[in-house]
Amino acid sequence: FRYFTYLWRFTYLSVIGGSAYLAYGVWELRHPEEQFEPDPSKKNLVILGTGWGAVSLLKKLDTENYNVIVISPRNYFLFTPLLPSCTTGTVEHRSIMEPIRSITRHKRAAVKFYEAEATKIDPERKTVRIDDNSDVKGASNNTEVSYDMLVVSVGAENATFGIPGVKEHSCFLKEIGDAQQIRKKIMDCVETATFKDQSPEEVERLLHMVVVGGGPTGVEFAGELQDFFDQDIKKWVPEISDKFKVTLIEALPNVLPMFSKQLIDYTESTFKEEKITIKTKTAVKKVTDKTVEAEATGPDGKKSIEVMPYGLLVWATGNAVRPVVKDLMSQIPAQKDSRRGLAVNEYLVVQGTKDIWATGDCAVAGYAPTAQVASQEGAFLARLFNTMAKSEAIEHKIHDLSTSLNLKPGNSGEVAVEIESHEKKLRRIKDLKPFHYTHQGSLAYIGSERAVADVSWLNGNFATGGGLTYLFWRSAYLSMCFSTRNRVLVVLDWLKSKAFGRDVSRE
Ligand code: FAD
Ligand code: NAI
Structure with missing residues (x-):
């Protein structure tokens, strides 16, 4: 019973503390x-x-x-x-x-x-x-x-490697406008696919969502898209249930090259379960308004050209x-x-x-x-610039004190002590070490409420994937959001999409 009382008190104090922190965050933001x-x-x-x-x-x-x-x-x-x-x-x-x-x-x-x-x-x-x-x-x-x-x-900016048709026909995923365009286009493809008298080939094309680039952007997007279909679109538009298809194309032999082998395998097997097709060793060479042309390398090393009709094409092949x-x-x-x-x-x-x-x-x-x-x-540059400003201010002070030493030689002892103390401070300030990056790990969402994480832990590496990692992914990103306002809005969005489902209207 005593432990229960402690637990209750702890929970009670945590809720009060958390609410006070939140309230202060909101107040400070507005004032x-x-x-x-x-x-x-x-x-x-x-x-x-x-x-x-x-x-x-x-x-x-x-x-x-x-x-x-x-x-x-x-x-x-x-x-x-x-x-x-x-x-x-x-x-x-x-x-x-x-x-x-x-x-x-x-x-x-x-x-x-x-x-x-x-x-x-x-x-x-x-x-x-x-x-x-x-x-x-x-x-x-x-x-x-x-x-x-x-x-x-x-x-x-988005890398396109000068591949013909990419700029004209793909959606990218870097800015807010890109995400809005994709959201609109997904539902446009769905509604057009269900248009009266649409031919089966056209329905298949329109519901084929192709993602190029198996880095974290492509993988996370493919996972989110399949979730959207499985958890929402399928319910409201059941007639397309067996026709919606997501394909992820990657030029290298595997997706997520920056993650450990174990997590790459986990991601690939999760995608298989989710029915996302992964085409590795397949490099896109040309894009038209309705097709993607890619060069695939088979297990025997032979190259072949594959033409894939698509409804939505998201291009995520890194930076330029x-x-x-x-x-x-x-x-x-x-x-x-x-x-x-x-x-x-x-x-x-x-x-x-x-x-x-x-x-x-x-x-x-x-x-x-x-x-x-x-x-x-x-953050390093902020420290550097703050230090530079402080040291400049001290240098001026030392200069002024040295000048006063010349003008009023009577105070020389006190002034000399002050100069020395400033010089000491200056040496300490100027001792700023070069930039050093501390890697805290890599995290990626892979769909169906699972995530993968390669986390640096006590000088070692800790690789994990699954439902618990997904909760870790959510809490890590929530804590990294810029402001209290962002955190509250993101949590409300998560609750909203869980309770009511995602909105399938095309804005
Ligand atoms: P940005 O954040 O891109 O900012 C560039 C700024 O410069 C923007 O404000 C832009 O408007 C402005 N700008 C552009 N051109 C000009 C110009 N000519 N003059 C003046 N201003 C200009 N990294 C992670 O570590 N973890 C993740 O989970 C993660 N997820 C990602 C998900 C997606 C979908 C994407 C696209 C990237 C993700 N990244 C992630 C990578 C991360 O976003 C970038 O590495 C990061 O944004 C780089 O920061 P930056 O300040 O260099 O550039
Ligand atoms: P990326 O550079 O990580 O991956 C792009 C992929 O596209 C590569 O694997 C490349 O082989 C492939 N590719 C290139 N040309 C191709 C072609 N013609 N056909 C098929 N495949 C092709 O790019 P991404 O995912 O956009 O990430 C950019 C940066 O942002 C990376 O540093 C990444 O780590 C970071 N990022 C991190 C995230 C996270 O930590 N969760 C999420 C998203 C991005």
């Missing part, structure tokens, strides 16, 4: 403190992008030390790990978006935001050309911004360098051998430049292009 204007004599720190790298930098940066200007065509941060769930409505898109205005408004010193695309960086003149590419344009929609320090964190980054690289001789983005040193300084740093998918620092890496790099 930012007064901000002060940045000092115009401070350096212009320009940050390009509002993704993982940029926002992680912004979150930890003491903005009172600089004139911070953020430039991005997207006025929100996007929590990409839950983007595949948006394609089927398991999670609503606004639940994983955090307005950049809310992030900048919570900083101590005001931060400027320009919704624009950086189109040209001039490292000689230290300027960035920016274009407002939104639908509403004012008289001023293209100008230049000067920087003293620049952080390039513009991410990457953005034009603004390519252009910057072409201006810097030290970048001539870099292919996948801006080569950076161990302090994330773009090699061959001064005062330009890069983070995330557009930087080549020897790590995979993941949110984990981008956010650790952003």
Whole structure:
């Protein structure tokens, strides 16, 4: 009975503590403190992008030390790990978006935001050309911004390898608009397939959902799509039950190459159970509006061409360098051998430049292009810039004290002690170690309420897959969401889709 009382008290206190934490989170989000204007004599720190790298930098940066200007065509941060769930409505898109205005408004010193695309960086003149590419344009929609320090964190675009027809006919999965387009197209295919007098071949084509790329994006999307069909579409449109088909095409011998062999096998067997067809050693060579043409390598090494009619095609074959980054690289001789983005040193300084740093998918620092890496790099830069500002302030102080020593030699003892203490502080501050990435593991959802996880644990690796891993996946991503608001909305979406099913209306 005593244990029961303890347990009850513990639960009671946890609920009260949790609710208070939640209430404080909500209150704080709605009531930012007064901000002060940045000092115009401070350096212009320009940050390009509002993704993982940029926002992680912004979150930890003491903005009172600089004139911070953020430039991005997207006025929100996007929590990409839950983007595949948006394609089927398991999670609503606004639940994983955090307005950049809310992030900048919570900083101590005001931060400027320009919704624009950086189109040209001039490292000689230290300027960035920016274009407002939104639908509403004012008289001023293209100008230049000067920087003293620049952080390039513009991410990457979708790789298509110049394969004919990909850009014209595929859906990608990188931005909110992509997820919305996919969600609409899934239901369009279903409704068109059930149109009066549709031929059996056309029904088969329309209900064939093809995903190209067996990396985590392709795998997670295929899993979500099959869930949507099994748990919802099938119920409301039973006549297509045996015709809906998901095929995942991968050029390499297996999917999820970054996961351990055991988890690759688990994923492949789960897909088999879910009736998702995996075609490995199959490289797509051409895409038309209705077919995908791929070269398959058989077990005997013989190559054959396969033509697959499709209704929806989702292209997820990784990253390519953005034009603004390519252009910057072409201006810097030290970048001539870099292919996948801006080569950076161990302090994330773009090699061959001064005062330009890069983070995330557009930087080549020897790590995979993941949110984990981008956010650790952003946090590192915030520490670096905070340290630089502090050390500059101390250097000024030392300079002022040394000057006063010359002017008032009477106080020399006290001043010398003060100078020494500042110099000590300065040495400590300047002792910032280079960037070091700590890998916390890889997680991926594979459908039917199962996930795979390769987690780093006490200097070892721990591989697991299944229903419990799925709960771990959910709790890990929930805790990583940007704000309390995002967390609450995501939980409500999960509950909503569980209770009422996903919405099958085509918006
Ligand atoms: P992004 O987050 O892409 O941000 C780039 C920013 O730059 C955006 O705000 C963009 O609008 C802006 N921008 C673009 N062009 C310009 C320009 N010319 N000028 C100014 N701004 C510009 N990683 C994980 O670790 N775990 C996961 O579970 C995971 N899931 C993912 C799921 C999906 C569907 C996808 C697509 C990716 C996933 N990733 C995951 C990878 C992760 O999202 C990226 O590695 C991460 O977003 C990289 O951060 P970034 O800041 O470099 O770029
Ligand atoms: P990816 O680069 O990881 O995988 C793309 C896959 O497409 C590769 O396996 C490649 O062999 C294949 N491919 C390329 N061309 C092809 C063709 N013509 N035909 C057939 N297959 C082809 O790309 P993805 O999945 O978009 O991920 C990008 C980055 O984001 C990665 O670093 C990934 O780790 C990260 N990410 C992480 C997630 C997670 O941790 N859960 C989820 C999504 C992305």
